[in-house]
Amino acid sequence: MRQYVNIFDVANEAGVSIATVSRVLSGSAGVREATRKKVLEAARRLDYRPNMLATGLSQRKTRTLGVVLPMIDHPFYSTLYMAAQRRAMELGYFTVLFQIELGSERITREMVDHLIGRRLDGIVASGDMLKSADFDEGGSSLLEIGRYMPLAVVNSPVPLNCPCLSSDLEGACRTAIDHLRALGHERIALLGGNGYESFANTREHAYLEYMRKRGLEQYIYPYTLGGTAQEGAACVKWLLENFTGARRPTALFAFNDLVALGAIRQMRLMGLSLPHDMALVSCDNQFFSPYTEPPLTTIDLHAQKLGRKSVEILLAERSKLGMEILPSTLIVRASCGTPASCRGDSDAEG
């Protein structure tokens, strides 16, 4: 394995001091053109690549941002990450991905130590899937990180003592259910679990609030639901077995498109056809949602925008603490049926 070339080697080769080499390579002014050429030439000849560890140590800056997410193999998060990393790159930062361990779904002590130990220039962390302990001020929680470096939290269920950016889950829920009610549905179930309902900005919370306020029956799946297709299928099965006849829901609001995918399949298996026997709205607008049968009506949570914007507020000089909500938008396709009022703003409203 070849030896790494260092700045002394280049200085030697060019017959100058390391200070000059550094100046040339970092583009500082005040180097004679002839010297510049010599150094560049030497660096090229030796294939010199500066040691970024040393650079980081010396400058106390790594030009690197950390992104903390659960489940990068979930389309929502991989989209978010892609967008974040691209924006970071545009702004001159490199990005590293940290995954919150599945199962634990906790910011562990080692995680925090690692994040701080890397001397990153900032952290974007996803707040959903976290338990309340992760938001404690003390110990080795998420917020501990914010004491050492800029921190922005995405999709936190509660406002925190740092800039927060979230999709409008409450609004998404309202839009979804309003849409279903406009189509005449009353018995609307949530395809989502009971894991986090104590927080304000969650689908569960919003669903419960909405239904309670309007005196509509709430259908609660008594198990936790993480957001996979399998869980979607299980949830539909449970619902259809436990609420029959006149109590059977006529519409479903799915936790996300993956859950919807499983739900659709399960319904087909049970002989129900969409949108005739059951209407379905979902969340995320993921890449596959135009390709389901029927195509999914879904609320776009703008994972891309979330990703981009989160690094922007992270890097902004002064961005305000607390919660900023990103509006979500309804994408009407076919899974709820499409009444006249949804096909466009035609005059055929009545």
Next chain:
Amino acid sequence: MRQYVNIFDVANEAGVSIATVSRVLSGSAGVREATRKKVLEAARRLDYRPNMLATGLSQRKTRTLGVVLPMIDHPFYSTLYMAAQRRAMELGYFTVLFQIELGSERITREMVDHLIGRRLDGIVASGDMLKSADFDEGGSSLLEIGRYMPLAVVNSPVPLNCPCLSSDLEGACRTAIDHLRALGHERIALLGGNGYESFANTREHAYLEYMRKRGLEQYIYPYTLGGTAQEGAACVKWLLENFTGARRPTALFAFNDLVALGAIRQMRLMGLSLPHDMALVSCDNQFFSPYTEPPLTTIDLHAQKLGRKSVEILLAERSKLGMEILPSTLIVRASCGTPASCRGDSDAEG
């Protein structure tokens, strides 16, 4: 923003030298128990987290592996990455993700400089999507990296001068088409483009070879196809418009499940129903493939195994150069129809 605590602070607090602190914290032997306690206590009090840049610089080791992939938002690659990162973690390594820029889809000079500059302990790189120039020995190609640190290449279309691990694309193709032919199909089209057919281990190459050898007509989409659902739809459209009547293919072999997704939709739009009017086999066995209508018959390329194994061969003491092929396996679902011979090994073969 809080100051970072360094090893001198801890040494002071504990009343020992930094050498002792280092020894205690890195778990070296030869420290008196009482001293150990003092140091640990001091470190805890001050919330000390060692600067990993300094550690890396000093040890000439970063305990970090680079993973170079195109498109992390593509399920195949995000699965691969997840598996790689989990395995790396198990083996005591951290992982950072580098994306080959879309569009260029080239290992750029900056990329290579960066990879080497980070002084990583090894690189796993994906070789598909790369052009032949990336495999050149000279300049700033992928292989240049291998001179400085261990390098393993995944899914390279050609054997390289480093350990390579690939899914068995040739076998996958053979299995897929054999499957279709066993069901009576002769006119079988590839839903895949003409980008890389000069390489040996690609779906295009394998398809062309297979069909040529058996004197079957080859259906070639004259545009490059990267692997998205949209492209799948476009490809089907082109096919159905250009080959009509007796020349119309009766079966499709899709580049991957995403392409299949688009293809299914396009066919539905054009009034064709699967598997009756058209059979479809695909590649990848991605999370959504059991949920399409009809569920996809597909070849599992084992992205997970590829990810795990790639870091294993990267980290192995002596792993042999050249190509190792990972077998792929056919997953029969409904998109080709399921003849008796596919439903199981029943005696109803004839």
Next chain:
DNA sequence: ATTAATATTGAAAACCTTTACAGCATACAA
């Protein structure tokens, strides 16, 4: 109590940069 052996600790070098500051030329003005 003295010596030898061993266990524990500390000083300093090495890892590779960046950058403040000092020094030396050269050019220019007086």
Next chain:
DNA sequence: TTGTATGCTGTAAAGGTTTTCAATATTAAT
């Protein structure tokens, strides 16, 4: 010709660790 300003370049410190080697403290043996 001398003094001053200016432009380049080099020296050395700082950034935070690990690790070798030397020094000291402790224990065991006589």
